[in-house]
Amino acid sequence: MEILRTENIVKCFGEFRALNGVSISVNKGDVTLIIGPNGSGKSTFLKTLFGLTKIYSGEIIFKDKNIAKVPPHQKARMKIAYLPQTNNVFANLTVEENLKIAGYVLDKDKVKERIEIALDVFPELKDILKRKAGTLSGGQRQFLAMGMALVRDAEVLMLDEPTAQLSPKLAEVIFEKIIEMRDEFGLTILLVEQNAKRALEISDNGYMFVSGRVAFEGTAEELLNHEKFKEYSLGI
Numbered sequence: 034m035e036i037l038r039t040e041n042i043v044k045c046f047g048e049f050r051a052l053n054g055v056s057i058s059v060n061k062g063d064v065t066l067i068i069g070p071n072g073s074g075k076s077t078f079l080k081t082l083f084g085l086t087k088i089y090s091g092e093i094i095f096k097d098k099n100i101a102k103v104p105p106h107q108k109a110r111m112k113i114a115y116l117p118q119t120n121n122v123f124a125n126l127t128v129e130e131n132l133k134i135a136g137y138v139l140d141k142d143k144v145k146e147r148i149e150i151a152l153d154v155f156p157e158l159k160d161i162l163k164r165k166a167g168t169l170s171g172g173q174r175q176f177l178a179m180g181m182a183l184v185r186d187a188e189v190l191m192l193d194e195p196t197a198q199l200s201p202k203l204a205e206v207i208f209e210k211i212i213e214m215r216d217e218f219g220l221t222i223l224l225v226e227q228n229a230k231r232a233l234e235i236s237d238n239g240y241m242f243v244s245g246r247v248a249f250e251g252t253a254e255e256l257l258n259h260e261k262f263k264e265y266s267l268g269i
């Protein structure tokens with residue numbers, strides 16, 4: 034069942050069209066992958082979906098409502114979460130404070146319950162609750178950011194290159210956590226990844242962006258066997 038879709042999103046920076054009519058459809062409980070070369074508009078697309086930057090035209094339909102003009106804080110209340118590539122935690126706060134803040138819209142009992150859930154999925158955080166988030170390693174910080182989305186009880190989670198700059202081993206752990214969040218909690222995940230082949234293996238569907246357009250799309254299996262995808266994945 035479709036939970037989120039975009040229709041012909043156009044985003045301009047001055048004369049330059051960073052997104053040139055992007056239409057995608059995201060099914061509830063799926064991992065939907067966006068891949069594509071540097072500068073193809075992947076990050077811009079997630080930012081426009083979350084409302085961090087205005088679109089020129091197009092529609093963003095979430096649960097049958099056009100949310101193109103809804104600001105980020107309201108989208109957060111609609112249980113849409115967005116994790117940017119960097120600066121996705123409060124560096125000056127401890128891990129525990131970050132988790133608590135993530136649940137600010139929920140009542141206290143609920144926050145406690147959600148933090149327990151987050152710590153079940155990310156037990157790695159249990160021993161570092163009193164550490165300042167700014168002192169964490171890249172992997173720990175990513176665990177925290179994803180844990181915060183779980184505290185928030187997000188329904189749709191948009192992740193911008195969560196494995197960037199992590200070792201292959203840690204990247205694999207992140208992929209496993211994404212699978213767990215989908216399979217155990219039914220989260221809908223929109224994932225932007227450089228590691229296209231491995232990411233496709235854990236995804237249900239995928240879109241390949243080139244120059245602000247969807248160059249091709251399909252099920253994970255279709256993309257893995259697509260000639261253009263093979264060419265692309267050899268090139269990175």
Ligand code: ADP
Pocket residue numbers: 046051069070071072073074075076077078
């Ligand atoms: P990707 O995430 O796929 O690498 P981006 O979405 O970051 O690509 O960028 C898409 C294009 O938009 C790039 O050409 C980039 O230089 C341009 N761009 C992104 N953000 C801005 C901005 N704030 N101002 C001007 N151009 C931008």
Ligand code: MG
Pocket residue numbers: 075076077
């Ligand atoms: Mg990017």
